[in-house]
């Protein structure tokens with residue numbers, strides 16, 4: 001299981017279809033419901049767009065159930081909501097050799113260790129403190145024996161950034177720092193970027209439509225400004241092409257102080273979130289289609 005609330009998203013989209021069909025005399029144009037086959041890689045949205053999912057589409061609307069936010073609440077922003085999510089792979093190459101005779105070889109373990117530490121300076125020293133960005137190394141692999149200097153160490157990690165400019169700059173800096181640090185220690189670097197999702201950036205005009213729709217659905221006191229979150233979603237590919245808004249629908253049980261996070265084995269949604277998602281979405285769609 002993905003354990004993220006996507007079964008709830010399907011239920012909400014079907015509910016929106018039912019509500020909008022029931023109000024069919026009250027709006028003009030067409031509404032296309034899209035179901036998301038692969039959220040956290042662009043491998044879902046891009047083929048759908050290639051197959052025409054956005055042909056003739058003026059606005060895109062999407063939501064994610066979010067358990068850190070109480071059920072009954074909605075969070076909207078006119079800017080960046082979810083970050084980009086790209087992978088980097090770095091091969092640090094030395095020569096291999098005898099662990100007791102390090103001066104006769106180039107040691108990629110030491111070079112890779114310095115690369116990992118140096119990469120942690122990128123967000124700390126090169127990104128403004130109020131921007132939501134992350135560089136994480138999630139995999140480090142190399143060597144076979146305690147007394148042998150390895151030939152190669154593999155590093156893999158992820159870069160998350162709130163906008164396209166920072167996304168490109170951070171990935172470029174990951175490569176530059178890795179190369180400079182490793183070559184300074186006589187190792188060689190092979191760098192590969194595996195592009196994932198772009199950042200989810202809302203159109204402010206569309207976001208205001210959704211904010212008003214949320215106020216109609218749950219009242220002013222239950223609508224808040226969403227802060228950027230460093231997870232990814234391929235709704236970003238839709239929002240790069242048409243103006244629209246991706247927003248958060250609270251799905252946490254207010255009675256549970258401790259909630260298993262998204263992707264946790266015990267993850268669950270408070271299903272009172274479902275009608276909130278349907279109502280907010282339907283109000284926003286009616287504002288566009290009336």
Ligand SMILES: [Zn+2]
Nearest residue numbers: 002004262263
């Ligand atoms: Zn997820």
Ligand SMILES: [Zn+2]
Nearest residue numbers: 004005039064
């Ligand atoms: Zn998700």
